[in-house]
Amino acid sequence: MASENADSVVIEGLSLAYDTTDVLKGIDLRIEPGELFTFLGPSGSGKSTLLRCVAGFGPTPRGRILIGEHEVTHLPPWRRNVGMVFQSYALWPHMTVYRNVAFGLEERRVPSAEIPRRVEAALDMVGLWELADRRPSQLSGGQQQRVALARTIIVEPRVLLLDEPLSNLDANLRVQMRREILELQRKLKLTTIFVTHDQEEANTISDRIAVLDEGILQQVGSPMDLYDSPVNRFVADFLGTAN
Numbered sequence: 198m199a200s201e202n203a204d205s206v207v208i209e210g211l212s213l214a215y216d217t218t219d220v221l222k223g224i225d226l227r228i229e230p231g232e233l234f235t236f237l238g239p240s241g242s243g244k245s246t247l248l249r250c251v252a253g254f255g256p257t258p259r260g261r262i263l264i265g266e267h268e269v270t271h272l273p274p275w276r277r278n279v280g281m282v283f284q285s286y287a288l289w290p291h292m293t294v295y296r297n298v299a300f301g302l303e304e305r306r307v308p309s310a311e312i313p314r315r316v317e318a319a320l321d322m323v324g325l326w327e328l329a330d331r332r333p334s335q336l337s338g339g340q341q342q343r344v345a346l347a348r349t350i351i352v353e354p355r356v357l358l359l360d361e362p363l364s365n366l367d368a369n370l371r372v373q374m375r376r377e378i379l380e381l382q383r384k385l386k387l388t389t390i391f392v393t394h395d396q397e398e399a400n401t402i403s404d405r406i407a408v409l410d411e412g413i414l415q416q417v418g419s420p421m422d423l424y425d426s427p428v429n430r431f432v433a434d435f436l437g438t439a440n
């Protein structure tokens with residue numbers, strides 16, 4: 198599954214406290230290049246905090262984070278080669294779809310002759326090229342999410358971070374977008390960390406899942422491993438809960 202444009206992500210002894218509350222408690226993880234890896238856990242378990250640590254947002258944690266060969270623990274987000282899609286897509290409302298997607302390239306001083314081709318390729322990848330002239334308010338929730346994805350992949354991150362990207366969508370669209378994200382990830386062979394509290398979503402999309410509860414990693418394994426051999430009651434109950 199490894200590919201030359203994918204990096205591993207290694208997390209060693211990662212801990213983080215807000216004030217006196219420990220939110221992450223000694224997380225150790227290795228995510229393989231090209232893997233679709235999911236952080237699964239109930240609300241408040243620390244999934245977003247852990248993802249933000251990988252992205253470089255928020256306070257510096259204790260421990261180490263490596264992306265590929267490089268330790269990034271103390272690097273700002275823009276030096277980590279990661280791309281993040283948030284739950285709220287955070288598109289620029291006053292810009293067209295095209296400009297929203299082109300913006301990251303302009304900001305990085307990519308030669309302007311290169312930009313149209315790359316925007317077209319990124320929007321094609323998510324099936325939205327024909328809507329390039331619209332504004333976000335003229336798009337459905339699913340289309341806005343696709344723009345957010347295009348905007349993130351266009352800068353060619355080496356790791357894609359998705360924080361509950363489907364939670365604002367209705368049930369049918371969620372299933373469809375799940376499939377689209379999986380196809381996109383397979384096509385790009387990008388190391389991807391996907392965050393969700395939905396065990397069914399995790400099971401259908403993931404190569405492997407890390408189950409989090411109260412800032413502690415409960416178990417890491419394939420959907421099958423977790424289903425067949427949960428290490429404790431929490432994992433068994435959480436994965437057993439149909440939602």
Ligand code: ADP
Pocket residue numbers: 215220238239240241242243244245246247
């Ligand atoms: P999840 O994404 O799994 O729902 P979070 O990572 O958002 O969980 O939150 C984990 C815990 O950290 C929660 O108890 C939350 O209230 C707390 N927390 C998150 N962000 C902050 C913050 N900026 N300041 C203080 N506490 C926070």
Ligand code: MG
Pocket residue numbers: 244245246361
């Ligand atoms: Mg969260």
